[in-house]
Amino acid sequence: MKREGHDDIEQTVRGVLRDALGLPEAQVAAFTADTPLFGALPELDSMAVAGVLTELEDRLGITIDDDDVDGDMLETFGALTRFAAGKVRA
Amino acid sequence: MLRLGPMHGAVxxxxxxxxxxxxxxxxxxxxxxxxxxxxxxxGALPDLPGTGESLIETRDATLADWRDAFADAAASLGTPAFAMSWRGGALVDNDARLAGRWHLAPLSGTDQRRELDRLRKLGGDADYAGNLLSPALLDQLAAAEPLTGARVKVARLEGDPRPADVLLSGRSLWRASEPAVDPALQEVIATDLANWIAICAG
Incomplete structure (x- = not known):
């Protein structure tokens, strides 16, 4: 699989949030690194978190250990993208 | 069982x-x-035991029952019958006598089980996102694989890196937290499936 750049990973994370949370395209397109996620998006409940993690695994070809999942990595769009990028490079 | 379209010919x-x-x-x-x-x-949409209008409790359902029920439903419809199986549904059509199978984003039983375990863990270890599931079902899922072969066509959504016969553009509706539709995706699915049926029949 090709090495993905940060921008590619960020776009993938956007697409996952759009699909897994059913968010409008315009809303996810406006996400910045500081956009709060967990606790701020009513759509992001624990069931939705499971869908987000599984879609990230599928689309990025990574494996996420559920023990690595905490509030910090889901706090902002930037934090989630950094977490995903770290797994892609690992 | 919900029925649509003509009652004769391909279903x-x-x-x-x-x-x-x-x-x-x-x-x-x-x-x-x-x-x-x-x-x-x-077209036909059967309710499998423990789902939809079925009177069986979800906790009593097994994968073997689902496969039997699906095979019975297909057999009751005449021929030629084709399966359109999405995601974990591709683990259910295995035992039916079919002229062809069209799978959308199929996943292995191992992956299905892993998703269930993740849901259970994130939901506080009480149940599987509101479902009580039998140990038999969970064990059968873990060992299940979708059928593959010449009469099976695998479609996936763009962005899904796993092997596929065709990539379709659209949203992963099964992830959305509310029921959702994607008319453009549904149209390309219908077109691809109709072409697949014509190829299998030819």
Missing amino acids: VVVALPLFEEANRTRAAAIDVLRRLAERGIG
Whole structure:
């Protein structure tokens, strides 16, 4: 699989949030690194978190250990993208 | 069992994704059947034991029961019958006598089980996102694989890196937290499936 750049990973994370949370395209397109996620998006409940993690695994070809999942990595769009990028490079 | 379209000739039997994903995708799958009916192809959506209108409790359902029920439903419809199985539904059509299978984003039983375990863990270890599931079902899922071969066509959504015969552009409706539809995706599914049926029949 090709090495993905940060921008590619960020776009993938956007697409996952759009699909897994059913968010409008315009809303996810406006996400910045500081956009709060967990606790701020009513759509992001624990069931939705499971869908987000599984879609990230599928689309990025990574494996996420559920023990690595905490509030910090889901706090902002930037934090989630950094977490995903770290797994892609690992 | 929901029936659409002509009662004679080719018929598509739907195996929805499993568990909560079935609720999210039912409307989209029925819309695909409507689009197939416009093309002269019949459609059927059976309720598997423990799902939909079934009187069986979900906690009593097993994968073997689902496969038997799906095979019985397909056999009751005449021929030629084709499966349209989405996600974990591709683990259910194995035992049916079919002229062809069209799978959308199929996943292995291992992956399905892993998703269930993740849901359970994130939900506080009480149940599987509101479902009580039997140990038999969980064990059968872990060992299950979708059928593969010449009469199986695998479609996936763009962005899914796993092997596929065709990539379709659209949203992963089974992930959305509310039931959702994607008319453009449903149209390309109906078109691809109708072409696949014509190839299998030819």
